[in-house]
Every structure is written in C-alpha cells, then in structure tokens.
Amino acid sequence: MSKFKEKVFIGVDPGKNGGIAILNDITGEEVAFRCPKKPEDMFVLFAAGVNGSSEDVDCFVEFVHAFPGQGVVSTFSFGQNLGQWEGVIASQEVDINFVNPRKWMEHYSVPPRLQKKDRKRFLRDIAEKLFPNLKMTFNISDALLIANYGRELYYKESLTGRGRGKKP
Numbered sequence: 001m002s003k004f005k006e007k008v009f010i011g012v013d014p015g016k017n018g019g020i021a022i023l024n025d026i027t028g029e030e031v032a033f034r035c036p037k038k039p040e041d042m043f044v045l046f047a048a049g050v051n052g053s054s055e056d057v058d059c060f061v062e063f064v065h066a067f068p069g070q071g072v073v074s075t076f077s078f079g080q081n082l083g084q085w086e087g088v089i090a091s092q093e094v095d096i097n098f099v100n101p102r103k104w105m106e107h108y109s110v111p112p113r114l115q116k117k118d119r120k121r122f123l124r125d126i127a128e129k130l131f132p133n134l135k136m137t138f139n140i141s142d143a144l145l146i147a148n149y150g151r152e153l154y155y156k157e158s159l160t161g162r163g164r165g166k167k168p
Contacts, residue, residue: 004158010049010059010094011147014082018062019143022049023151026056030131032140039084046088054093060150061085062142063098097150104149 006025013019013035020042021032036042050057061082089096108126110119120138127134127141130148134140 008057009147009151011143012061013142019140021143021147034139050092
C-alpha cells in the first residue's frame with residue numbers, strides 16, 4: 001500500500017512573463033499556461049486546477065522580491081501580479097507554499113553565477129526533458145519546475161516519513 005495520497009501540484013511563477021503549471025497526479029494531466037494579464041483569467045485557470053477540492057492541492061509560488069537597481073515600474077508591476085495571485089489562490093482556500101528561487105533551482109543543480117539568459121535556457125531544457133509532451137516556452141518552464149519541485153519533495157518526504165509531506 002502506498003504511503004502517500006495523490007495530489008494536484010500547482011506551480012506559479014508570478015512575474016508578468018511567468019506562468020502557472022498544474023500537475024494533476026490524480027488524473028495524470030499536466031498543463032501549463034503563460035501568466036494571464038487579467039485577475040479574472042488567473043482565477044479561471046487556478047480554479048480549473050483545483051477542480052472543487054482544495055484539500056488535494058499543494059500550491060507552490062516563487063517568492064521573490066525587489067532588488068536594488070530594479071526599475072520602480074517593474075517592481076510595482078511584479079508586486080501587483082504577486083498580490084493578484086495570492087488573492088486568487090486564497091479565494092480557492094488553498095494554502096500557499098512560498099519557495100525561494102535559489103532553493104528550487106538548487107534542486108535542479110543549476111550552475112551558480114549563470115547569466116540570466118543562460119540560466120533561463122538551462123531551466124527550459126530541464127523542463128523540456130521532464131515534460132516532453134508540452135510545447136515548452138520560457139514563460140511556462142519555471143512554473144512547471146516549481147510545481148515539479150513541490151511534487152518531488154512531497155513524494156520524497158512521504159516515502160521517507162520525514163516532514164509533513166507538504167512544505168518545501
């Protein structure tokens with residue numbers, strides 16, 4: 001008998017050029033979408049992933065913040081997008097597991113000090129290998145890897161009996 005309960009893992013890369021990925025281990029469906037521009041479209045995608053039962057859903061959102069030298073407009077835009085995702089997720093009564101980019105990228109052995117463009121390519125290539133049936137883009141690759149990070153962590157902790165099998 002299995003030690004774990006199959007779940008739905010949702011990964012959100014909250015940037016304007018980010019995305020949302022839904023890995024449904026109950027149905028076997030794996031989908032990903034570019035981040036919608038409107039909150040109501042975010043809601044529709046997220047609610048479809050939850051499919052009425054929030055207790056079987058683990059949601060992982062990349063936790064990033066403003067950096068010195070970042071433009072005021074881009075920082076505000078990012079914060080606004082993150083806040084919209086938080087509202088959408090809360091509306092479905094799903095807990096958010098914030099995950100530091102360094103932590104989830106370390107899980108995939110991303111070489112340190114890669115330039116952003118090279119790092120994005122490296123991550124997209126990993127996502128293409130893990131999800132060969134999806135048309136991979138830079139917009140969805142991080143969301144897929146974040147969701148997959150949460151899934152791998154959950155099953156590893158469930159099998160070893162360490163942790164609650166949920167939190168990164």
